[in-house]
Amino acid sequence: MxxxxxxxxxxxxxxxxxxxxxxxxxxxxxxxxxxxxxxxxxxxxxxxxxxxxxxxxxxxxxxxxxxxxxxQALEIDEKLASAVVNASRQLAAMTAASTPIDPLKLLQWPGILKQPxxxxxxxxxxxxxxxxxxxxxxxxxxRREGASLAVLLQQRCQDIGNIARDVRQLLPEILTRHHEKLLQRLQDLQVELDSERLAQEVALLAQKSDVAEELDRLESHISEVQNILSRQGPVGRRLDFLMQELNREANTLGSKSIDTATTRYAVDLKVLIEQMREQIQNIE
Known part of the structure; x- marks a missing residue:
């Protein structure tokens, strides 16, 4: 930090x-x-x-x-000063330099000027x-800076929790909409499909797009982040780990998406998680 x-x-x-x-x-x-x-x-x-x-x-x-x-007069370590001067002259001879030694700079050499x-x-x-x-x-x-960061992270946690809630509420509507699209497509193609097969297709679609477990884990991780932020002592590494877990759930949510709305929510999640991850690098 x-x-x-x-x-x-x-x-x-x-x-x-x-x-x-x-x-x-x-x-x-x-x-x-x-x-x-x-x-x-x-x-x-x-x-x-x-x-x-x-x-x-x-x-x-x-x-x-x-x-x-x-x-009180300044006391010089003449033995050390002589050694430094000799070394400087040797280097000057090796490099063919003719710049004279500056006594004031020599006084700045550690130990040349004896201390009381x-x-x-x-x-x-x-x-x-x-x-x-x-x-x-x-x-x-x-600690003061950490308190300010904690407020920002808590806000991000609330935003992620709101997204998880919105996705839960949206899923039944998305499945209904896709069911209607499937029926409309079959009618457009003039294909007859028995009700049992149609139910199987709808059930399969619901299974593939089911993200209830991912949302549960997302909310659980957010709850743990909020819990850790309220603790005393170093918490940065624990938060680092939770950011990896949150990112994993956001990726899964995106891969299971069957609608632009859930895809957009998955992207929003990843943006929020990345913002949190960057801030957590400042936390001990």
Missing amino acids: TAFARHEMVLDSGVLSWEIRSVNHRYLELSLRMDESFRPLEIAVRKVMSAEISRGKVEAILRFQPAHQGE DVDMAILHEQALQCLKQTLTDFIDTR
Whole structure:
């Protein structure tokens, strides 16, 4: 489900912030972006997020801006800086490039500029606390969007239920109309058919076009969709399965159709089911 949340924690050592964003995805795919000094947290972060999110392509970004230390001079890791400069010169020689090294860009290299001493164990714990608060905001955003989607899906369920009801009411009229057409055709062809044979033909037509079971299953699946939408917790995969079942019944209804009206209803059903399926991809 598409969502975004950001939370910031101001500390004596600096400012921690998390950003979490997600887009639709069938399964859970976590992507983490954080400074190397926070890499030991990766397993814990994935565990915390997986406990709260079960679906979506999720990107989480951790940033830390150290506090300014007044007029204290900046301290450079000269050994690392020297290694980066030497590597840059070697590459320049290999490529015959003569562009001078930009000192300001060199300062942006991770680890070149030493940070003030910070208790990383405490900072890691604070980063996890900040993550949990960000997740709370993130899930609240998803929950509000999910509630809006549930309203739309409930409306589609009502529309499908109305179609099932209309088809039930229409079937006797369709059979009567086809019976009359059959009699008219026999009269036009001047063909005599005994009443028993005619009854057999009508019964066969009724059997081939009988969709009562399909309508029963359609209504049952819709009832289950409405039941699932009222539950707490992840429901997306269950709804995915029910969309497949609904589509199967709509296909059968279309294949058994002997009238343009029922064919049109079958097409309408498939359109509604496809609309629901697309929306369900947004639901965890």
